[in-house]
Amino acid sequence: MTLYERTLRTALFRLGGDPETVHVRTLRALSRISRRPAALAPLRKRYFLSDPVLVAGVRFANRVGLAAGLDKDGIALDAWPALGFGSVEVGTVTAKPQPGNDKPRLFRLPASGAIINRMGFNNAGATVLASRLGVRGRLPVPLGISIGKSKVTPLADATEDYLVSLRQLQKYADYVAINVSSPNTPGLRRLAGKTELTELVSALVAESSAPLFVKVAPDLTDGAIADLLDVCVEHGVAGIIATNTTITRNGLAAVDVSRGEEGGGLSGRPLTVRAREVVRFVHTETAGKLPVIGVGGIMTPGDALRMFDAGAAVVQLYTGFVYGGPTLVRAINKSALGG
Template sequence: MYRHLLRPALFRLDAEDAHHLTLRGLELASAVPLWPALARPLSAPPAPRLRQEVWGRAYASPLGLAAGLDKNGVAVPAFAALGFGFLEVGTVTPLAQPGNDRPRLFRLPQDGALINRMGFNNGGAPALAGRLAALGRRPVPVWVNIGKNKATPNEAAAEDYLKCVRAVQEVADAFVVNVSSPNTPGLRALQAADDLGALVRAVVAEVEAGRVSRLSRPPVLVKLAPDLHPADFEASVGAVLDAGAHGLIVSNTTLARDGLTHPHREQTGGLSGRPLTERSTELVREAYRLSRGRVPVVGVGGIFTAEDAYAKLRAGASLVEVYSALIYEGPGLVGRINRGLSALLERDGARSVAEIVGVEA
């Protein structure tokens, strides 16, 4: 129904208008009493092979929602009801900001891709904290992706990240330090090893100081770009690990335009979707190799099928995330990938996801 009815209708609209319309529908669905709780057992029936424990927390599926789709956490119950194992909301900044001028989101259908230059448009960390707190107990872990305000200079960026931590500390199941978006001027410069190490060390210290129980402290992950030179990527991974981060997300959107055919390829911004499939899997493998499996790696970029997700798991990802494929394939994608992953694990005689993580790294 999505492919033949809903998607054609949505794709007649401006990409961002369609995004807001869909998100509004999911927000309304989230408010329907009992619906999300009743829908999840149908969309995500128990699948023992998909279950694993990461950072001391149970994940019913390795498949999560990537940041950027629900920046303000308005539809957490509805997304959980689709069958995701976890959700990443944001990017959120200390102060609300409108982001870049429109148009700023573009579809490239024949390439299976999106280009965005949104610019961290969001309602601010305090608003997100209030919204997540109002939900009470959530069916899946909710990670918060944090960044700096556009007007904040890089030399003061660390304080913006710490403000975000303080605002959402009590409601975040994990923090994702975003230094790799191409749509905030100068942000990617924070990936330089020395700057990145100092930033991550400050965030980890703030998180550790903010919770009474060590068991309740959310892990800190760092999201890296796919456009780093191999030597810089290695240096950044080393800096992240030395600073005490608990995980890596590989990778963010790319500035590369290799092989694209759609006229929108000329638009500025970060590219996501199918063109990143192989590149992000290669980087997952490299991150796993560099970290020697010491911290979990989250693979994101161009996952459209269970086979795509399985390749990233075997390359070294403990968890994976989708975004662009959801726009093209619709809500049924989540269940299809979960069922496909279960079948692939059964085919290979694996009793759990953990048994195949990194076997091809």
């Protein structure tokens, strides 16, 4: 057990009881640290390892990125590279600000190494994020921005909704992620269908100045993923992010089965195998033409190495970081370097 697991994680999990309260307070603390270079320097020295890799024309500073969802509104941007991350993905952000789903909407399942969330794209909106990014300089690592559909926007108008966000945010992004895979916005996953996705990505690619990645749900069949990949290749999508959370409840520890009845997307250890299977399928199906960012169930350096072996160019952490902290980020990067 690492020092983070013995001390800081225990304190954070006890703070305020509710996981979302802990998350908000932690983000605020990291936001304050982000404004103090003297505090960031020793963290960066301890946790950051350089291992540059070029993916879809983007030079990632190392092979471990922060997944979307941890810092939706980009309020702690400078803290993440200091904690070891070689890229940072903010969002998912929507064209219109929205409060998200009713609380409680975030649940920890420690025995399963898992989290269930039904946040519902709670964020301050694309305009606020654009204003925040417009008054600061570039990050020392690539910045990805994940965009999704506003809940109040009908599916028939989804393309224009995504375009509103893209137009405001693309100049600040090293890449843009198109989120059509969250289970927490009604109907959103229908946009991953061949007809709907063709309309969406063709419009976004035509206007984007940044590489576009499509984020894939782990619950799609191989046939549905193959159709999605055909659309992405045909219309010039730069890469794939695999995967998002799952609506299945396979792999939960017995003590967590009743808590697994909470609605929302499941992430963490129960997703490890399926996420890797999807990454391998994407890599094989496209013969490596579409680079893959692997995310889902990466809880140990071994999980990350197996994800790389499956075809991921880089990986991202969300639940693994919640449970393992910056120690895990450094350990994965060290393992990737052969250390």
